[in-house]
Amino acid sequence: MSCLSAVAVASSASSVLANGSPTPVAAVVAKKGASAARIADKIAQCEREGKLFFSFEYFPPKTDTGVSNLYERVERMAAYEPLFCDMTWGAGGSTSDLTLELVGNIQQFLGLDVMMHLTCTNMPAGKVVMGLEGAKARGCRNILALRGDPPAGKEWSKCDDGFEHATDLVRFIREKFGDYFSIGVAGYPEGHPSGYLDGKLTLEQEMAFLKDKVDAGADFIITQMFYDVENFLQWVSSCRAAGINVPILPGILPIQNYGGFKRMTGFCKTMIPPAVEARMEELKDDEAAVKEYGITLGVEMCKRMIASKLVLGLHFYTLNLEKSVLSIVERLHLVPMTEAIRALPWRPSTASEKRRGTEDVRPIFWSNRPKSYIKRTSEWDNFPNGRWGVSESPAFGDISHHHLAGSGGVTPELKQAQLQMWGEPRSVADVEEVFVRFLEGNIKRLPWTESDVLSPETGTIQGPLKWLNKHGVLTINSQPRVNGAPSSDKCFGWGDKHGFVYQKAYLEFFASEKIVDALFAHASAFPSLSMYAARADLSAPIRSNVSDTRSSRANAVTWGVFPDAELVQPTVVDPTAFKAWREEAFDIWTQVWASCTPDSSPARQVLQQIHDTYYLINIVDNDYVAGDIFRIFTSIFSEL
Amino acid sequence: MSCLSAVAVASSASSVLANGSPTPVAAVVAKKGASAARIADKIAQCEREGKLFFSFEYFPPKTDTGVSNLYERVERMAAYEPLFCDMTWGAGGSTSDLTLELVGNIQQFLGLDVMMHLTCTNMPAGKVVMGLEGAKARGCRNILALRGDPPAGKEWSKCDDGFEHATDLVRFIREKFGDYFSIGVAGYPEGHPSGYLDGKLTLEQEMAFLKDKVDAGADFIITQMFYDVENFLQWVSSCRAAGINVPILPGILPIQNYGGFKRMTGFCKTMIPPAVEARMEELKDDEAAVKEYGITLGVEMCKRMIASKLVLGLHFYTLNLEKSVLSIVERLHLVPMTEAIRALPWRPSTASEKRRGTEDVRPIFWSNRPKSYIKRTSEWDNFPNGRWGVSESPAFGDISHHHLAGSGGVTPELKQAQLQMWGEPRSVADVEEVFVRFLEGNIKRLPWTESDVLSPETGTIQGPLKWLNKHGVLTINSQPRVNGAPSSDKCFGWGDKHGFVYQKAYLEFFASEKIVDALFAHASAFPSLSMYAARADLSAPIRSNVSDTRSSRANAVTWGVFPDAELVQPTVVDPTAFKAWREEAFDIWTQVWASCTPDSSPARQVLQQIHDTYYLINIVDNDYVAGDIFRIFTSIFSEL
Numbered sequence A, B: 001m002s003c004l005s006a007v008a009v010a011s012s013a014s015s016v017l018a019n020g021s022p023t024p025v026a027a028v029v030a031k032k033g034a035s036a037a038r039i040a041d042k043i044a045q046c047e048r049e050g051k052l053f054f055s056f057e058y059f060p061p062k063t064d065t066g067v068s069n070l071y072e073r074v075e076r077m078a079a080y081e082p083l084f085c086d087m088t089w090g091a092g093g094s095t096s097d098l099t100l101e102l103v104g105n106i107q108q109f110l111g112l113d114v115m116m117h118l119t120c121t122n123m124p125a126g127k128v129v130m131g132l133e134g135a136k137a138r139g140c141r142n143i144l145a146l147r148g149d150p151p152a153g154k155e156w157s158k159c160d161d162g163f164e165h166a167t168d169l170v171r172f173i174r175e176k177f178g179d180y181f182s183i184g185v186a187g188y189p190e191g192h193p194s195g196y197l198d199g200k201l202t203l204e205q206e207m208a209f210l211k212d213k214v215d216a217g218a219d220f221i222i223t224q225m226f227y228d229v230e231n232f233l234q235w236v237s238s239c240r241a242a243g244i245n246v247p248i249l250p251g252i253l254p255i256q257n258y259g260g261f262k263r264m265t266g267f268c269k270t271m272i273p274p275a276v277e278a279r280m281e282e283l284k285d286d287e288a289a290v291k292e293y294g295i296t297l298g299v300e301m302c303k304r305m306i307a308s309k310l311v312l313g314l315h316f317y318t319l320n321l322e323k324s325v326l327s328i329v330e331r332l333h334l335v336p337m338t339e340a341i342r343a344l345p346w347r348p349s350t351a352s353e354k355r356r357g358t359e360d361v362r363p364i365f366w367s368n369r370p371k372s373y374i375k376r377t378s379e380w381d382n383f384p385n386g387r388w389g390v391s392e393s394p395a396f397g398d399i400s401h402h403h404l405a406g407s408g409g410v411t412p413e414l415k416q417a418q419l420q421m422w423g424e425p426r427s428v429a430d431v432e433e434v435f436v437r438f439l440e441g442n443i444k445r446l447p448w449t450e451s452d453v454l455s456p457e458t459g460t461i462q463g464p465l466k467w468l469n470k471h472g473v474l475t476i477n478s479q480p481r482v483n484g485a486p487s488s489d490k491c492f493g494w495g496d497k498h499g500f501v502y503q504k505a506y507l508e509f510f511a512s513e514k515i516v517d518a519l520f521a522h523a524s525a526f527p528s529l530s531m532y533a534a535r536a537d538l539s540a541p542i543r544s545n546v547s548d549t550r551s552s553r554a555n556a557v558t559w560g561v562f563p564d565a566e567l568v569q570p571t572v573v574d575p576t577a578f579k580a581w582r583e584e585a586f587d588i589w590t591q592v593w594a595s596c597t598p599d600s601s602p603a604r605q606v607l608q609q610i611h612d613t614y615y616l617i618n619i620v621d622n623d624y625v626a627g628d629i630f631r632i633f634t635s636i637f638s639e640l
Helices: A002-010 A039-049 A064-078 A093-109 A125-137 A166-177 A203-217 A230-243 A258-268 A274-283 A287-309 A323-331 A370-376 A412-422 A428-439 A462-470 A511-525 A574-597 A604-612 A631-639 B003-012 B039-049 B065-078 B094-109 B124-139 B166-177 B202-215 B230-240 B260-269 B275-283 B285-310 B323-331 B370-376 B410-423 B428-439 B462-470 B511-525 B575-596 B602-614 B629-640
Strands: A054-057 A084-087 A114-119 A142-146 A182-187 A221-224 A248-252 A313-317 A475-481 A483-484 A499-502 A505-511 A527-534 A555-561 A568-575 A615-621 B053-058 B085-087 B114-118 B142-145 B182-188 B221-223 B248-252 B313-317 B474-479 B480-484 B500-503 B505-511 B529-535 B556-560 B568-573 B615-621
Touching: A002 A511, A039 A221, A039 B313, A054 A064, A054 A203, A064 A084, A064 A093, A064 A412, A064 B124, A064 B221, A084 A093, A084 A142, A084 A483, A093 A114, A093 A125, A093 A370, A114 A125, A114 A258, A114 A313, A114 A527, A125 A166, A166 A287, A221 A258, A221 A313, A221 B039, A230 A287, A248 A287, A248 B568, A258 A274, A258 A287, A258 A499, A274 A287, A287 A323, A313 A323, A313 B221, A313 B575, A370 A574, A370 B039, A370 B313, A412 A574, A412 B323, A428 A462, A428 A475, A428 A604, A462 A475, A475 B003, A483 B480, A505 A511, A511 A527, A511 A615, A527 A574, A555 B221, A555 B556, A574 A615, B039 B182, B039 B221, B053 B065, B065 B085, B065 B094, B065 B410, B085 B094, B094 B124, B114 B124, B124 B166, B166 B182, B182 B202, B182 B575, B221 B313, B221 B480, B230 B248, B230 B285, B248 B285, B260 B275, B260 B285, B285 B323, B285 B615, B313 B323, B323 B474, B410 B575, B428 B462, B428 B474, B462 B474, B511 B529, B511 B629, B575 B615
Parallel strands: A054 A084, A054 A313, A084 A114, A114 A142, A142 A182, A182 A221, A221 A248, A248 A313, B053 B085, B053 B313, B085 B114, B114 B142, B142 B182, B182 B221, B221 B248, B248 B313
Antiparallel strands: A475 A505, A483 A499, A499 A555, A505 A615, A527 A615, A555 A568, B474 B505, B480 B500, B500 B556, B505 B615, B529 B615, B556 B568
């Protein structure tokens, strides 16, 4: 909360550089369909379903690289299905802009519901309205209303035309925005830290303040961090006795290291149970042991609170770090790690339902570039409404090689990092080598992939994919065939329980004209394959072995069958969308890869040559029951 | 044509009573999607695809029973996929009404494109317009424009404000309706029969008349019947030489019996090749041999014409009879009898596309009562557009126990026939016996089935179904589970080639409360089953084991996966539609079955009691991979 965010921001520079642990759960995404939701409603639903939830708090990093890293971290952590995440408020001009930008992008591109913090510090009513309107415009429907820390080095005082108490802010939001926002407020189980107010308040006075905030319209309470669980539980009972009946979420800050722990608890005057104090002194020189103890302690604290039945969910102060928090969540078994919990094979944006309806189908082409897809379709009035074929194929927006960093864009550091990954190829063979090394896990990402997590299903066809790339078939997207895997399958599963999921095998790659000619020459011997091949030159016709009557149709390549439901077919190969994708895909050779190599270097020439002469090809094997999409290449390679 | 229709109508009373041959191809229906089409366009498509077509001509029967029989015959023959059928014009007031009614019902309910004949005889322009408007209102887009026979016993003369020649009629239709109708005209390979005109015309004169008709706007020519194929082929060449370039369909009347053959060829002055004449004299006392010869001769004639490459299709004068014509079509291998050729599991109505869009999903409840379904949805502005769930469930129209006979309705004869089928049950056991005998093939249809053809897939679960009915589970609808049968499968297949079709097992039945209680008591041990049970009493709630969040969803129970296409899910169990269906299904106990039994008979009491106390239950087994929908009954029957 107020105290916390100050500390958190102070530690941001180091925290974002700390090494996260990319667990292999990138595929494990949203269980529920996507739509910006009010946290109060989501908590109520969890309560009805008896489901314990958790949430993650972040703060705006100080550097562009930090921002870029945070997006990736949030995306990985989103796979654990927190109920929401929240972003602290940077009261300074550019920091508050960054808060809004982070809130909007996480809501829209990462498919998480976001709560934006808002403080009274240095915030006249006009600025508050701008913050709220900014949140609303970005699809965010949740505000944590705080008084905030005093300006650095000063006593707290309200600014001109500003608010004195969080209560005033809550009331203002309700007056101006009605029920649009779900509003949270802060609770202090150990009392308001002295120094903020003149002397300590009595428990009764504190309760009265808190009740005022709730009566003014707050939907739930998130507490200041603490380590004394028994004190917290007693405080919750006091709240209930005082007639405060909204959900109370305990704020948990896992201990990450000795120094930070001492600074923070000292600054916030946090009560430390003697056993914790003793153990920390014992371990203080062993960094790894401290970290592990932080996790164990967090798990114990949570277990005790869960057992008390006084909490509906747990709120974690992540300090923009991922490992400790995720370990606690895992050890509490709050995430079913052995079963798929994806609602769809891809993660829908939460920001769009109102304007564009429910999104339930996407072209496969962008499956490694979901953010680009969301961006390029953001102006659509409607998704193709479940059946791709029925709606006219909407126009795709401009290609943008965004990095979600907004203010930062493609920084020189980013270009440098990319150059390091992909190198300066001096020949086509060097380029092939990059693709092979990517499949071997030796390169984090290709220019065509937005995230550095290789989808687990790619692993199942890694051997054949490497073989293709070594022969000049430069794969950028693929999926194996699946003939009715359980929907709970950890690798391929998605959707409701007790269903079955299916995939047609898919391959997408760049290749030379020689290879493409050979493919089409052999196509008739492989009648279950459907191929489309296009060059960068937009005036060159798209080549296909699919008959004219069929070639305008979308081909469903991923679908699922579930109890008591219609079939769902969330991924298609859509020949019309392919035209938009092809531009983007070719563009990446020059605008992304070549542009991080030195001007007029040999690498630029090689990449430009591939851009100009190669084809982009996609192949679907319609025989998902017994087909082998790789077999055609055996014939081809033996001839070339 | 003109000559023919007179003969045909004269023989109608006997012809509709002749015994047809219900071949087991009821499931083999429309390959193409449904939409009223112009024959000229369909012929052009066949020509492009190099596909030989055929068509069937019928005339309006004289009795209600005849009409009722004709509908069933047309429906069976529709399974052979004629390009169109045509209906002769009855110039008298009530007969022309019947023509319109038949045209409309066949177009709407039987899913065939119809061509309506229209003659000049006794038809002032106003009546012609009414006929054309009537056809248009019924979704018919094809007219055969004829001069028509002279009024009985009189010389031909045009009526006041009428038309002298077919040419005038063609011109009039084009003037008034533009290109809305595709127009056919008659051709006479052996010359206009004398007696119609004063003396014979020269071939040149005949050609000039025919060319006038085509120049006035006719799209194709159907010829008078003939047996001299060489003469026909020569005549076609003459037509081409005279600049008549539209398709010419030879009219073929298979010889059915000696007497009819003599009458007809005498009346029409048809040329009989000496070999045919000789053979007929030889066989004339052997009725079966004549029939078989008629078929053989028809096949030979057709083969010769096909070999000549001068014809694109064959037109059959059926005389409202089915066996000879279908035998010829079969022996010519014009119908692929070993593969499914259905586009969907059910036959779409051809009359609706313009107003309601493409129909591609139906609730399973009406699968044995498709005409009732089409009727009850005829006021819908839109079908639920592919995805049942997206649209609000439209209101179903009134229940009507139609018999398509229109003018006739439920006649005393029909009631008598029904009573004979279903008897007067004196107990529930008697009712069970009726259901069992239906499954054994000893009763043609149940009150809940519109057609007397048991679907071939029911055969695969006949044993278990009989077992259920013997235990008081009165089944009215069912399908076995299918886990990916080839789309060409003769029993289960439908849709494009090289696809796979699936079904969830389905059972729908009436049963006593005791059985229903037992089912729900055992439901938890069979988690893959979803059940809905309702009573006739509309105020009694519907019982279900499906959770609330799921019970408003449509459950796809038939679907298919095809190359280069989206999935198709044409049959659903839709809980909302079930409410409309339940009323209809219960109503049938009293309005259809009981109403054909004598007033205040014991049968009425038994049927009323079942109506009042039984449940209508539907069960889906969501485990289409390995489920056994019958297993739950083993547990139940052992307890009862």
